Amino acid sequence: MAILTLAAKSLWNRRLTSALVVFAIALSVILLLGVERLRTQTRASFAHTLSDTDLIVGARGSPINLLLYSVFRIGDPTNNVDWSSYRTLAADPQVAWTVPLSLGDSHRGFRVLGTDRSYFAHYHYGRHQPLQLAEGREFEDLFDAVLGAEVAEQLGYQLGQSIVLAHGAGEVSFALHQDKPFRVVGILARTGTPVDRTVHVSLAGIEAIHADWQSGAPLPGVHLSPEQVRQLDLTPKTITAFLVGLKSKTAIFKMQRQINEFAAEPLLAILPGLTLQQLWSLMSLAENALLVVSGLVVLVSFTVMLAALLTGLNERRREMAILRAVGARPWQIFALVLGESLTLALAGAAGGLALLQGALLLAGSLLETRLGLTIAAWPPSVHELSLLAIVLACGLGAGLFPAWRAYRYSVADGMTIRI
C-alpha cells in the first residue's frame, strides 16, 4: 500500500512525462477499441437490416452486389429482372409472398424505391419487426410517396409536401421528373436501417414518370401530362430485384436452385444471411489489417512508456537507495516501478475508453445520419474488455523490464550511488 502511494506521488512528480505517456496509451486504445467497435457495430447494424426474407432474387451477377444494392442501397444493379419472370416465380406454390423492388431514381440524394404494398406487410427488420407508419398512410394513388424517417427529418418534410424525383442516384441530378411531382402521404417510424433514408413510391409511379422517357433521357418532342399518363397501362416491364418469403424454410435451397436454373432469363437467388457472411469474410482481411495496425500502435505507445521509465531510472537510483535505507525490500522497489507502469497503463486505458465514449456521443448522430450506423456508446462489449485487459497486460509486461532493472540496482548499490 505504502509502495502504491509512493508510485503515484513519484508519477505525479514527473507529471508532464507521465501525462504524455498516458496520452500516447490513450490514443492507441481509442484506435484499437474504435476499430473494434466499428467492426462489430457495422456487422450488427447490417444484420439488423433485414429479417424474415428467405431469398433475394435479381439479375445474375455477384451475390454480394445483389445484397448491397437491393437491401443496403449501396452500388447499382447491373441488370434488371423481367416482370414476367417475377410474375412466374411469385406464383410458384412454394412461395408465400414476394416484394418487388425497383431502384434507379432519387430525391435530393435519397434513393427512391418503387415497390408495392406487400412491402409494408412483409419487409421486416431487426427481430421480425414490421415497418410502422409514424404519420399518414401507405401509398394508394399513382403519385403518392411514403418517406423514411431520416428523409422527412433531414429535409423537414411534412405530410402533403410535394416532391420531385430525379433520374439517377446522385446528390445533384440534372434530369428531373419535374412535370410529375409526388405527394407525401406517409412517414415511416425510425428503424435504424437504410429504410429510413428511402423514398417509397408505387411501381406504377416509377413507370409513370418514365412513360415519356427512353434509355435514361426524355424522348424529344414527346410530353405526357400526369393526366395523360394515368390513362396508360402502367404495369412495369422490369424490376430491379425482389424479396421472397417461402411457405416452408426447408424449401429454401430447392427454391434457390430452381431460380438459379430459371430458363427464361439468367437470375440469381441468394440467402441474405449467407451472403452477408460472405461479405464479412471478404472484409475480414481489411479488418484484420486494421486490427494489426492498431495493435502495433499499442505496442508503440508502450515502447514510449518503456523509454520514459528507463530514462528516469538511472536518475532515480538515489531514490531507490533511500527507500532501501528506510527498510524497503528489493521486491518493493520492483513493485514500485511495476506499479508505476500499471498506473500509466490503467490511466491510459481508462482515458482512451472515456475519450472514445465522448467522441461517440458527439459524433454518433453524424455516423447515424451519414452512414446509417448506430454505434452504441456504452457499455463496452466483453470483447472490448478483453482487448483492454490485453492492453493492461502489455503495460505490465513492458513494466517488468524497468522494474527488474530497478531491482538489480537496489541490490547492487550500497550506501553510495555511483552514477
Place this chain on the structure above:
Amino acid sequence: MSPAATVQADASPAILIEGLRFRWRLDRPWVLDVPGFQLAMGERWLLAGPSGSGKSTLLALIAGIQRAREGRVAVLGHELTTLSGAARDRLRADRLGVIFQMFNLLPYLSVLENVLLPCQFSAARRNRAQAMAGSATTEARRLLAQLGLDAPGLERRPAAELSVGQQQRVAAARALIGQPELIIADEPTSALDADRRLDFVTLLQRECANAGAALLFVSHDRTLAEFFDRVVELPAINRIPMLG
C-alpha cells in the same frame, strides 16, 4: 559460526565485527578485512579514513544492505552474515537509522512525509513513535522542532526546495523517528560549510543521547573528533591497504 543468532539484546553490543572480509564482486579486489570492531550500545563513535578506504562499504554491511560471506557482522544481537535478506531488511527498518552524504530525501514527498517514511515500512517504528508522542506525526513534528525545523509551513514544503543544511537535518529527523537503537551516518556533513557542520553534529549528538541510540558517524573531518566518545581510523582496523 556462532550458533546464537540472537544474543540477549541488552547484553550484546550495537555492532560487533569479527574476521570480516568483503569484496564487491568476485572479480574485484578485497575492500575490507577487519579482524575486530565493536561499538557498545549507546556509544557514539567517529569513523575516519581517506576517501576510497571502504567506509561506505563497511556501513552498507552494518546496515545489512550488503552481506559479507566471510566473518561475522552482528548488529543489535543479530548475525547479519547468516540472516536472510528479508530479515536484514526488517532489522534495518525496525531498529536502524541511516543518513547519507546528501540527497537524503525523496524529492516528491513533503518534509513531513520524508520524516515519516520509516514508519511506512516498519510497524514497530510507527508504534514506538506513537507511544512517544501520541501519534507518529506529532513525533515527527517534535523531532523537526528539536532540529530547528519548526518554521511555519516548512513541513509541507517539497523536500527538494530545502537548503542542503535543512535537508540533512530532515534526514536526521527521519533516521531518529521511532527510536532506532543504532544510527549510521555516511559523511552527512561533507556537503555543509563549517558552521553548519558543527551545528549538525551537535544536534545529532544531542538527539542520539536523548534517545539512547548508538551512533557510527563517518567523516574524514577529524576536527569533529571532540564531539565523539572515540575516533576510529578505518585503515587502522582494516588489513587491506588502499589501492592506488
